Amino acid sequence: MANQSQKTVYKLVLTGGPCGGKTTGQSRLSTFFENLGWKVFRVPETATVLLSGGVKFVDLSPEEANKFQENLLKTMIQIENTFFELGRTCQRNCLIICDRGAMDASAFISKEKWEAMLSANNWNCVELRDNRYNHIVHMVSAANGAEDFYSTEEHACRSEGVELARELDYNAAASWVGHPYFDVIDNSTDFDKKMNRLIACVCQRIGIDTGDRLNVNAKKRKFLVKCPLPVDAEFPKFQDFDVEHNYLQSDFRKAQVRLRKRGQKGHWSYIHTMRKFHLNGQSVEVRTQLTHRDYLNMLPQRDDAHFTIFKKRRCFIYNNQYYQLDIYRQPTHPRCRGMVLLETYSAAYDQDALLATLPKFLTIEKEVTGDPAYSMYNLSLKEDWKTSKRYYAGSGANGQARRKEKLNGHADKLHDGDTKMNSHGKTSGCEEKINGHCDHKLNACKINGHKVNGHGAFKLNGHGPINGIPSLHDSDMEQLKTSTIHVSSPKMKKVAIKT
DSSP states (O other): OOOBTTBOEEEEEEEOSTTSSHHHHHHHHHHHHHHTTOEEEEEOOHHHHHHTTTOOGGGSOHHHHHHHHHHHHHHHHHHHHHHHHHHHHOSSOEEEEEESOGGGGGGGSOHHHHHHHHHHTTOOHIIIIIITOSEEEEEOOTTTTOGGGOOOTTOTTOOOOHHHHHHHHHHHHHHHTTOSSEEEEOSSSOHHHHHHHHHHHHHHHHTOOOTTSSOOOOEEEEEEEOSSOOOGGGSOSEEEEEEEEEEBSOOTTTEEEEEEEEEETTEEEEEEEEEEEOTTSOEEEEEEEEOHHHHHHHGGGBOTTBOOEEEEEEEEEETTEEEEEEEEESSSOGGGTTOEEEEEEEOOOOHHHHHHHSOTTSOEEEEOTTOGGGOHHHHTBOSOTTTOSOOEEEEOTTSSEEEEEOOTTSSOEETTSOOOGGGTTOOSSOOOOBTTBOOOOOOOEEOTTEEEOTTSOEEETTSOBOTTOOOOOHHHHHHHTTTSOBOSSTTOOEEBOOO
């Protein structure tokens, strides 16, 4: 996403069924980001360009229709690449909005023909879906939840009735299931609020603080799921992924940094995530897409105090809501054995109403949103939670992450004096030790020649910033300089880690 110091290039796909607000959404996003000083490129919908030239599917034979879809996808990729190259050379932060994307083509042909098309062109879904774009937003058609506003007027290539529009809407959403950053904007509010939710959603993913300018209540909700899980046939259409998380060395009270490897059938995408804690008590996650080489170069910075987390992640849509089901796998800490967590975004305040909308085929034990016992950071810790000084207990009033400490042998207390967990000073029963050891020392180590320049941008072997790693502003450097990587000379490769 960020391919040079102080600059971001963000590739966004707006998809959805007919009359979902994609065109208006592009306009509103363009205005909003241009007002922030960004350069915005809008990639036109390739299908509309071609169909407006006189192509009609009803006149095409099945063979001609399949070939047309293949050529449409090739044309789309080339058009997008032209805009992506403009974004790469642009001197400002750049938002590239694609009106539909590569995977939308799979919604209009059979699975067998889609697989044959991929094979014939040496394409794969991980590259077309996960690595090509930073973020997918599905704008639900007005035919699904706002039928009174569905219209085929003022659109030269739209002729679908309500039922067909609903089917196309579902197929468009299903074609993107599995992208790591996929959001659904439904019709639960009026149209203006729908547009505000779209803008807020994109800003949140990029890491832009919108303040009070956008009134959006949706937040991530997490639920503990009881095993055993139902058979695959009871799930709606889904995508399964293998996921690995590794935490990197950092001062956890100021920032948590991790690498994620995620893929299918031997094809992988890589994400660097920095979760920074701010003075207002909030935290912001900045996600950066990495190349395979960048991932391998950063992997030696793993924090030895954490296990690698292995998951199977199942992604699906249920009642217009996007879900991720994380099934923890071994090897990891025994506290994770058999754990299954369901995640989604919701603005519902009433917990009973929210629980009623969750997938009926899953047995939900309880909501665990914000519970430190289900934080992936804590779940990956090797140390016993009762004695660990690394245990993350949420963000305090000063904005820094809180940690638990033993005070003179008394009950566990939070570092900044907040209340005890579960009123008993203990976590939720996960108190296992690893071979009786709790302390892990971090010795000086080499990290493949990484160094930090005066502006906080990582460099690799003196050849400029690693593709995708965000730069740090001076204020961030001031905050992190006593707790992260230090290099005393540009030529030195040994790094002292301060814990």
